[in-house]
Amino acid sequence: MTMDIVAYLETKKALIDQHLVQLLKRMEAPDRLKESMLYSVEAGGKRLRPILMLAVVEALESKTEYGLQPASALELVHTYSLIHDDLPAMDDDDLRRGLPTNHKKFGEATAILAGDGLLTFAFTCLSQAPYIDAKTKLWLIQELANAAGPSAMVGGQMDDLEAEGKALDLIALEKIHQKKTGRLLEFAVMGGATIAKADRSTKDTLQLFARHLGLAFQIQDDILDIEGDEAAIGKPVGSDIENKKNTYPAILGIEGTKEQLKAHFEKALDALKSTAIQHDVLEGIAHFIIERHY
Amino acid sequence: MTMDIVAYLETKKALIDQHLVQLLKRMEAPDRLKESMLYSVEAGGKRLRPILMLAVVEALESKTEYGLQPASALELVHTYSLIHDDLPAMDDDDLRRGLPTNHKKFGEATAILAGDGLLTFAFTCLSQAPYIDAKTKLWLIQELANAAGPSAMVGGQMDDLEAEGKALDLIALEKIHQKKTGRLLEFAVMGGATIAKADRSTKDTLQLFARHLGLAFQIQDDILDIEGDEAAIGKPVGSDIENKKNTYPAILGIEGTKEQLKAHFEKALDALKSTAIQHDVLEGIAHFIIERHY
Numbered sequence: 001m002t003m004d005i006v007a008y009l010e011t012k013k014a015l016i017d018q019h020l021v022q023l024l025k026r027m028e029a030p031d032r033l034k035e036s037m038l039y040s041v042e043a044g045g046k047r048l049r050p051i052l053m054l055a056v057v058e059a060l061e062s063k064t065e066y067g068l069q070p071a072s073a074l075e076l077v078h079t080y081s082l083i084h085d086d087l088p089a090m091d092d093d094d095l096r097r098g099l100p101t102n103h104k105k106f107g108e109a110t111a112i113l114a115g116d117g118l119l120t121f122a123f124t125c126l127s128q129a130p131y132i133d134a135k136t137k138l139w140l141i142q143e144l145a146n147a148a149g150p151s152a153m154v155g156g157q158m159d160d161l162e163a164e165g166k167a168l169d170l171i172a173l174e175k176i177h178q179k180k181t182g183r184l185l186e187f188a189v190m191g192g193a194t195i196a197k198a199d200r201s202t203k204d205t206l207q208l209f210a211r212h213l214g215l216a217f218q219i220q221d222d223i224l225d226i227e228g229d230e231a232a233i234g235k236p237v238g239s240d241i242e243n244k245k246n247t248y249p250a251i252l253g254i255e256g257t258k259e260q261l262k263a264h265f266e267k268a269l270d271a272l273k274s275t276a277i278q279h280d281v282l283e284g285i286a287h288f289i290i291e292r293h294y
Numbered sequence: 295m296t297m298d299i300v301a302y303l304e305t306k307k308a309l310i311d312q313h314l315v316q317l318l319k320r321m322e323a324p325d326r327l328k329e330s331m332l333y334s335v336e337a338g339g340k341r342l343r344p345i346l347m348l349a350v351v352e353a354l355e356s357k358t359e360y361g362l363q364p365a366s367a368l369e370l371v372h373t374y375s376l377i378h379d380d381l382p383a384m385d386d387d388d389l390r391r392g393l394p395t396n397h398k399k400f401g402e403a404t405a406i407l408a409g410d411g412l413l414t415f416a417f418t419c420l421s422q423a424p425y426i427d428a429k430t431k432l433w434l435i436q437e438l439a440n441a442a443g444p445s446a447m448v449g450g451q452m453d454d455l456e457a458e459g460k461a462l463d464l465i466a467l468e469k470i471h472q473k474k475t476g477r478l479l480e481f482a483v484m485g486g487a488t489i490a491k492a493d494r495s496t497k498d499t500l501q502l503f504a505r506h507l508g509l510a511f512q513i514q515d516d517i518l519d520i521e522g523d524e525a526a527i528g529k530p531v532g533s534d535i536e537n538k539k540n541t542y543p544a545i546l547g548i549e550g551t552k553e554q555l556k557a558h559f560e561k562a563l564d565a566l567k568s569t570a571i572q573h574d575v576l577e578g579i580a581h582f583i584i585e586r587h588y
Contacts, residue, residue: 027444027445028445029444029448029449030453030456032452032456033449033452084407087406089401089402089403107383108383109384109455110452110455112381112383112406113378113448113451113455115410116378116409116410116448117444117449119410119413119414120413120444121439121443123417123438123439124440127432128436134428134429134432137432138428138431138432138435141417141420141421141432141435142421142422145414145415145417145421146418149411150321150322150323150327150328151321151322151323154327154414155322155323155324155411158324158326158327158404159324161403161404161407162326
């Protein structure tokens with residue numbers, strides 16, 4: 001990974017952080033609710049999904065600012081999903097990114113409402129996104145709702161909870177990941193492509209890139225839960241094993257998992273290189289995703 | 295109340311029930327999640343919000359079917375809010391419409407996801423609503439997100455939780471109701487008006503009608519919690535007092551509350567009669583709302 005991509009990620013993260021905080025500070029809401037929503041949004045994270053959207057917009061030679069509000073809406077949805085996933089009735093996690101989870105800090109009722117509020121506010125933000133024409137906005141709303149809804153993210157979380165303690169095979173595990181995290185990452189890429197008005201063939205290739213990248217992302221997550229550094233990932237390692245989660249290492253062993261990671265990474269890069277778009281930044285992001293330590 | 299309005303409500307309820315079930319049955323989702331979503335949607339209720347939207351569409355001489363999908367999306371959002379409000383961390387209710395609440399039947403994790411799924415799926419349905427042009431769809435999405443979001447419904451639920459055990463005055467109580475239930479009811483009316491392409495002045499008057507009707511609706515709810523029949527309302531009477539909820543009777547006494555109900559009802563009717571639209575059905579619905587026993 002060159003220093004360039006690290007600088008790129010930092011610059012875009014700052015841009016997104018600033019826009020997110022601006023959106024939330026301007027939002028009308030009871031103090032405690034707003035504080036709780038801001039808490040989880042400001043707890044940060046890598047902002048990989050929104051950065052990916054901006055990077056695709058730029059790779060297709062459109063303007064960064066066109067993607068800023070849709071990218072922020074996507075991050076709001078991602079943040080809501082983390083708050084609800086952490087709840088006692090779900091994964092029951094006390095720590096997220098090194099900080100107390102939302103319900104540990106604000107209590108369960110406020111955490112549920114903060115999640116509901118972020119999800120709903122994301123659609124307010126999308127419907128009011130500047131620069132974007134009505135048809136594209138409707139497409140973004142429909143695809144974000146699909147990617148986050150019962151057939152994808154929410155359904156994947158349901159599958160994941162039901163699979164706890166049951167041994168899945170690789171195909172079933174990939175299906176869950178595709179729904180639970182893959183579709184939102186795919187929305188980042190395809191949303192960027194649609195905002196930048198990419199042609200059909202470029203979109204198809206970018207979708208292939210997104211799918212392999214999404215799986216690579218999830219596999220690296222599973223590896224970090226075993227080999228990661230607690231301080232860097234901000235939560236205890238081994239929590240997947242403790243929660244009887246189905247993971248790649250549980251099915252393939254750690255070496256087999258690393259081979260899968262490499263395979264998906266290479267397929268993602270192959271797809272990228274087969275397009276005529278500027279691929280250096282997107283390639284850098286893919287490298288970052290599989291080499292990250294947090 | 296004439297028999298006509300009862301027949302009208304039954305006919306429209308059947309139409310909406312059918313459309314809701316069709317939408318959910320066609321939706322792709324894990325079996326348990328879909329079952330849980332369908333359970334709460336089929337548990338029914340009066341469907342007053344979607345019926346109100348259809349009635350406004352018809353009163354403005356537009357076509358019923360134009361309003362059907364938006365009205366169903368509205369009911370999905372209402373249903374999600376009931377599932378989350380009933381959760382142990384929130385109002386902790388065991389019964390809803392005479393049946394076990396969603397979390398009592400399916401467990402908390404599934405209930406949280408069913409609520410998240412219904413909210414998200416509502417935006418899928420709105421974005422795919424037939425007959426509606428892109429500009430109107432975007433308006434509906436924006437307004438539904440606003441009415442259900444942190445500045446309105448979710449914020450009102452937060453206010454309500456924070457006010458438990460504290461004595462509010464009438465102005466503070468009305469503000470909570472306006473946010474928690476009023477805005478969604480207002481969306482029913484204004485959504486219908488926008489679908490039917492009402493002019494500005496008709497919209498303004500209908501908004502006044504919706505605001506007074508919304509308050510009348512909430513006041514009648516408070517009265518039913520004291521004077522209602524458990525079998526008819528489907529949950530124990532007196533639960534507001536037990537939960538230390540702020541209510542109209544707690545502030546105004548039961549007679550003062552009934553005077554407020556009458557005042558808002560009359561203002562709603564005055565607004566309605568000042569428009570040139572066909573107001574008999576809407577008037578009938580208003581009568582039904584304040585005279586209902588459930």
